[in-house]
Amino acid sequence: xxxxxxxxxxxxxxxxxxxxxxxxxxxxxxxxxxxxxxxxxxxxxxxxxxxxxxxxxxxxxxxxxxxxxxxxxxxxxxxxxxxxxxxxxxxxxxxxxxxxxxxxxxxxxxxxxxxxxxxxxxxxxxxxxxxxxxxxxxxxxxxxxxxxxxxxxxxxxxxxxxxxxxxxxxxxxxxxxxxxxxxxxxxxxxxxxxxxxxxxxxxxxxxxxxxxxxx
Amino acid sequence: xxxxxxxxxxxxxxxxxxxxxxxxxxxxxxxxxxxxxxxxxxxxxxxxxxxxxxxxxxxxxxxxxxxxxxxxxxxxxxxxxxxxxxxxxxxxxxxxxxxxxxxxxxxxxxxxxxxxxxxxxxxxxxxxxxxxxxxxxxxxxxxxxxxxxxxxxxxxxxxxxxxxxxxxxxxxxxxxxxxxxxxxxxxxxxxxxxxxxxxxxxxxxxxxxxxxxxxxxxxxxxxxxxx
Numbered sequence: 001x002x003x004x005x006x007x008x009x010x011x012x013x014x015x016x017x018x019x020x021x022x023x024x025x026x027x028x029x030x031x032x033x034x035x036x037x038x039x040x041x042x043x044x045x046x047x048x049x050x051x052x053x054x055x056x057x058x059x060x061x062x063x064x065x066x067x068x069x070x071x072x073x074x075x076x077x078x079x080x081x082x083x084x085x086x087x088x089x090x091x092x093x094x095x096x097x098x099x100x101x102x103x104x105x106x107x108x109x110x111x112x113x114x115x116x117x118x119x120x121x122x123x124x125x126x127x128x129x130x131x132x133x134x135x136x137x138x139x140x141x142x143x144x145x146x147x148x149x150x151x152x153x154x155x156x157x158x159x160x161x162x163x164x165x166x167x168x169x170x171x172x173x174x175x176x177x178x179x180x181x182x183x184x185x186x187x188x189x190x191x192x193x194x195x196x197x198x199x200x201x202x203x204x205x206x207x208x209x210x211x212x213x214x215x
Numbered sequence: 216x217x218x219x220x221x222x223x224x225x226x227x228x229x230x231x232x233x234x235x236x237x238x239x240x241x242x243x244x245x246x247x248x249x250x251x252x253x254x255x256x257x258x259x260x261x262x263x264x265x266x267x268x269x270x271x272x273x274x275x276x277x278x279x280x281x282x283x284x285x286x287x288x289x290x291x292x293x294x295x296x297x298x299x300x301x302x303x304x305x306x307x308x309x310x311x312x313x314x315x316x317x318x319x320x321x322x323x324x325x326x327x328x329x330x331x332x333x334x335x336x337x338x339x340x341x342x343x344x345x346x347x348x349x350x351x352x353x354x355x356x357x358x359x360x361x362x363x364x365x366x367x368x369x370x371x372x373x374x375x376x377x378x379x380x381x382x383x384x385x386x387x388x389x390x391x392x393x394x395x396x397x398x399x400x401x402x403x404x405x406x407x408x409x410x411x412x413x414x415x416x417x418x419x420x421x422x423x424x425x426x427x428x429x430x431x432x433x434x435x436x437x438x439x440x441x442x
Contacts, residue, residue, distance in 0.1 A: 008420065008424075009416070009420060012416070012419065012420055012423070013416070016394070016400075016401070016419075018400065018401050018416075046427060046434050046435075047423065049433075049434050050395070050423060050426055050427060050430070050434060051395045053372070053376045053426075053430060053433070053434075054282075054376060054380070054391060054392070054395040054396060054426070055395055055396055056369070056372075056373060056376070057282075057372075057373045057376035057377050057380065058278050058279075058281060058282045058392070058396050059278070060369070060370065060373040061281045061282070061285075061287060061373075061377070062274070062277060062278055062281055062287065065277065065287050065291065067273060067274065067277070067291075070269075070273065070291065070294065070295055071266055071269050071270075071273075071298075073295055074269070074295055074298050074299055074302070075262070077295070077299050078299060078302055081299075081303075
């Protein structure tokens with residue numbers, strides 16, 4: 001028994017092997033029609049071709065993609081997140097300081113005074129200073145030497161140290177000078193995240209200041 | 216309505232010689248019981264289980280994400296973020312749906328979010344040289360007609376297909392990618408996209424129609440895809 005052309009919807013469901021129960025009961029009829037109908041077969045062939053086209057285009061877009069480091073990146077993100085949960089920033093900021101001598105000492109000392117934490121809007125940014133010098137020390141932010149609630153800490157460098165570069169990592173921040181009571185000035189590296197309160201945000205990211213003193 | 220999947224229904228392969236269903240390898244690769252075991256281990260904190268799930272699905276998740284997002288680097292970010300979300304939320308994953316559909320829901324949501332954020336920034340083809348997308352021309356097979364005058368290079372066709380995909384609204388693009396790339400059933404797509412099955416059928420129908428209109432000259436031809 002011949003039947004009318006398959007509707008585009010039925011053809012689609014046939015192609016996708018998603019016929020309804022009713023349609024499935026009519027399967028012998030549908031197949032008989034398809035075997036005899038060039039139009040319906042051509043439409044099915046177009047659906048198959050479209051399938052191949054889409055798969056091909058996506059495959060081409062995926063060529064030369066290196067997934068090699070992806071899981072390592074995921075693990076790193078999870079570890080960082082875990083650190084963040086325990087009160088550390090997701091990506092540690094670093095401060096590059098040029099000391100007066102090749103063996104200039106850089107040390108973490110006492111926490112900065114809490115009042116400095118609100119100075120970030122008051123600031124002339126310390127301009128970019130010297131570029132690479134022969135003797136550079138990278139100072140990574142670490143745990144404060146004294147485990148108070150304020151994670152700020154002071155970095156003191158011997159000699160005429162100057163801040164060469166500040167990488168804020170995943171944090172926001174700025175660099176500025178403050179005047180000290182003895183008339184000298186001191187650069188302050190202000191590291192924080194937006195939308196945080198004074199101490200810690202909801203995710204445990206802590207603000208941190210680092211002060212690189214200059215003589 | 217029940218699925219007509221089963222041995223009694225000939226697949227379209229018998230009509231046109233082209234496979235329309237995911238390969239056996241793909242079906243095998245999402246063996247639910249194996250996933251359940253891995254999920255249970257991952258919930259218990261096994262990093263190895265998480266990695267096994269990642270190894271099993273990341274390339275396919277990427278294929279769908281890149282279909283939505285266009286830029287491979289964006290798709291990489293999405294897949295990466297998706298697995299981070301999986302790790303963070305696997306404890307809350309109740310197994311009401313399969314891990315597979317849960318993962319794809321995360322991937323699609325992230326991809327669509329990113330598309331919306333970047334909509335005005337990048338148009339496919341504007342910033343990515345074809346060479347970068349399709350790789351070395353010498354490595355690419357050609358789709359050749361019997362008539363050499365109608366020969367079209369694969370990368371040119373790929374570009375046309377991409378343009379047609381990009382012209383679709385994202386809800387159409389999503390459904391066509393899940394079907395044509397991932398070979399999902401209507402039921403699975405409904406689960407991933409959180410819409411009724413009827414909506415999936417309708418979207419798929421219209422998405423294909425639009426793609427067919429855009430690609431008609433290529434669909435009508437006798438071009439052969441040479442691997």
